Amino acid sequence: MDDEEIRYPGNQFDSTYSGKKPYLNQEREVILENGMIFPDVHSFRARLRDYTVQAGFKIVRDKNEKARVTAHCVAEGCPWRIHASPLPDGTTYKIKTLIAKKLVDSFKENPHMGLDTMLVKLNKLYGIEASRMQLYRAKRKCKEELEGDHGSEYVLLPTYVEEIKKTNPSSLAVINYGLPPTPVSEDEEEPDPTPIPQYPLFQRIFISFEAMKKGFIDGCKPFIGVDGCHLKGPYVGVLISTVALDGNNGLFPLALAVVKGECKDN
Known part of the structure; x- marks a missing residue:
């Protein structure tokens, strides 16, 4: 039994779903990527916890339910965000965000790419479904990645x-x-007498x-x-x-x- 099985017992998922099995890199570090699938929400949460401890940053969970888990980095200006939710069987979990990183190269080639084209690319390349609001946010993050943002x-x-x-x-x-x-x-x-960082x-x-x-x-x-x-x-x-x-x-x-x-x- 390797440390992958020790750390995540029962880490088996339905192989009929398209997605990438969670893995550790050559340095035995936890990797999170778009399209990864997990046997259940508990396995995903465990991975997420280990990843943030390893990377050394804190997150806030916007949603932490069986139906979906959404979290973002608490550091000011940090664009890191992750969202996962169950597939049709109601148990298997799949990472469905970190969309912007996947589209940066496409935006380099076509800076004026529209939301419909973005959706086609995400579907074709990664099997990801996204709402128009998610696509709009991803487009904004891609532009920030390529052009920089006001805050930074x-x-x-x-x-x-x-x-x-x-x-x-x-x-x-x-x-x-x-x-x-x-x-x-x-x-x-x-x-207000409560001390607030200034x-x-x-x-x-x-x-x-x-x-x-x-x-x-x-x-x-x-x-x-x-x-x-x-x-x-x-x-x-x-x-x-x-x-x-x-x-x-x-x-x-x-x-x-x-x-x-x-x-x-x-």
């Missing part, structure tokens, strides 16, 4: 500012943070490269214009730019900033 890019801003200061020391790069407001109880006017929130960033300043002083007319445009996306805000006029009456960039809104302080 904002996290990189402090590093970007430090790199500007290090490689272009005469430039001006400033980033401001603030704390979120303290929650107030609905029944009280005083702040994480700094991005407020604004201002950048003016040395070449911009030097170009303005050496070759531009004494005129400065400021304007802004509203940013789309989950965090909105305003992109403000400052321009001057060069000797040919062309626009010359002088500085840029991303702020919450156009106001005197910003």
Whole structure:
């Protein structure tokens, strides 16, 4: 009897269903993949528990029933999510999510792939059925995988500012943070005394490269214009730019900033 049988006794499933049998890799690590099938919900839960302990991250179970198990990673910005539910026999369990990872290569070839095409590919390649809402979420995750997402890019801003200061020391790069407001109880006017972790929130960033300043002083007319445009996306805000006029009456960039809104302080 190998350790697979010791750790998961009775790990037998109905071989008439299409799917991949759970296995350990060469390093004896637990593997979870789309399409894996398990004899019952208990076997799946045991695998899931061992996988998260091995990988070193925590999960929250959104659904933990015999009819379905759905869980996601609790870490901010982590896209990991898994969903499994029984097959027609009502007992055999099958992993039916982690869909986005399977479609990333397809989106590289066709960035404008529609939901109907996604469903055909999932059915043909992996035998996966998905609702339109699941397909929509998978499409969004694929785009984030290929293009990045707003949250992870904002996290990189402090590093970007430090790199500007290090490689272009005469430039001006400033980033401001603030704390979120303290929650107030609905029944009280005083702040809730329960301690809540306070994480700094991005407020604004201002950048003016040395070449911009030097170009303005050496070759531009004494005129400065400021304007802004509203940013789309989950965090909105305003992109403000400052321009001057060069000797040919062309626009010359002088500085840029991303702020919450156009106001005197910003």
